[in-house]
Amino acid sequence: MINPQQHQPQAPEAIIPEIYDSDYINLNLRSKNNCRILISSLGGCVAGLLGLTNLWGFVFFVFVHFLFCALYSISHKSLINYFVNPKTMWYEITSGMMSFVLFWTFFSNIL
Amino acid sequence: MNKLLGYICCFVGIALFIHSVLSVIQHKSYLRLTNKPFEHIPYDIAAESIIALVIASYGIINVAPKLTTIKINSHLSKRERRQFINHNLAMYTSSSSSSSSS
Numbered sequence: 001m002i003n004p005q006q007h008q009p010q011a012p013e014a015i016i017p018e019i020y021d022s023d024y025i026n027l028n029l030r031s032k033n034n035c036r037i038l039i040s041s042l043g044g045c046v047a048g049l050l051g052l053t054n055l056w057g058f059v060f061f062v063f064v065h066f067l068f069c070a071l072y073s074i075s076h077k078s079l080i081n082y083f084v085n086p087k088t089m090w091y092e093i094t095s096g097m098m099s100f101v102l103f104w105t106f107f108s109n110i111l
Numbered sequence: 112m113n114k115l116l117g118y119i120c121c122f123v124g125i126a127l128f129i130h131s132v133l134s135v136i137q138h139k140s141y142l143r144l145t146n147k148p149f150e151h152i153p154y155d156i157a158a159e160s161i162i163a164l165v166i167a168s169y170g171i172i173n174v175a176p177k178l179t180t181i182k183i184n185s186h187l188s189k190r191e192r193r194q195f196i197n198h199n200l201a202m203y204t205s206s207s208s209s210s211s212s213s
Contacts, residue, residue, distance in 0.1 A: 082180065
C-alpha cells in the first residue's frame with residue numbers, strides 16, 4: 001500500500017529525438033567541399049597572379065578561407081538545418097589547401 | 112532565378128580574372144621593352160583580380176546544388192505509404208533468396 005503522502009515519481013515527458021539522415025548529410029558535405037575546392041583553386045590563381053611568395057601566400061589562403069565561410073553563411077540562411085555542426089566549417093582550414101598550392105605555383109611560374 | 116544570378120556572377124568573375132591576367136602579361140612585356148625592373152603588379156590590376164575572386168566565389172556558391180534538410184522527420188512525413196510497403200517486400204525477397212541458397 002502506497003502512502004498517499006509519498007510523492008510518486010512521474011514518468012518524464014516523451015521527447016522525440018532528432019534523427020539525422022546520413023545520406024543527406026553526405027550530400028550536403030560533398031556539395032560544400034566541391035564549392036570550397038573550386039574557390040580555393042581560384043584563390044590560388046589570384047595569389048599567383050599577385051606574385052605572392054612564401055608566407056604571404058598562406059596569409060592569402062586564410063583570407064580566401066574566411067571569404068568562403070562568410071559567403072556560405074550569408075547565402076544559406078539557417079545552416080543548422082543542413083549540417084550537424086555548422087560551426088566546424090570555420091576550423092576546417094586545410095581542406096582546400098592542396099588545390100590552392102597547386103594553382104598558386106602554376107600561376108606564379110607561368111606569369 | 113538565384114541560379115541564373117550565380118551563373119552571371121561566375122561569368123563576370125572569370126571574365127574579370129582573364130582580363131587581369133592579360134593586363135599583367137601586357138604590363139610585363141611593356142617593362143621588358145622599356146628595360147625597367149619589375150617590382151610589383153599595378154594596384155588596379157590587383158584590386159580587379161581580388162574583386163573577380165569575390166564575385167566568382169559568390170557565383171560558385173549560388174550555382175552549387177541546393178542543400179536538403181538533414182532531419183529525418185521532415186522526409187518521413189512526406190514519404191508515401193506505398194514506398195514503405197515496397198521497402199518491406201525487398202527485404203523479404205532478399206532474406207528468402209539467401210535462405211534458399213544455403
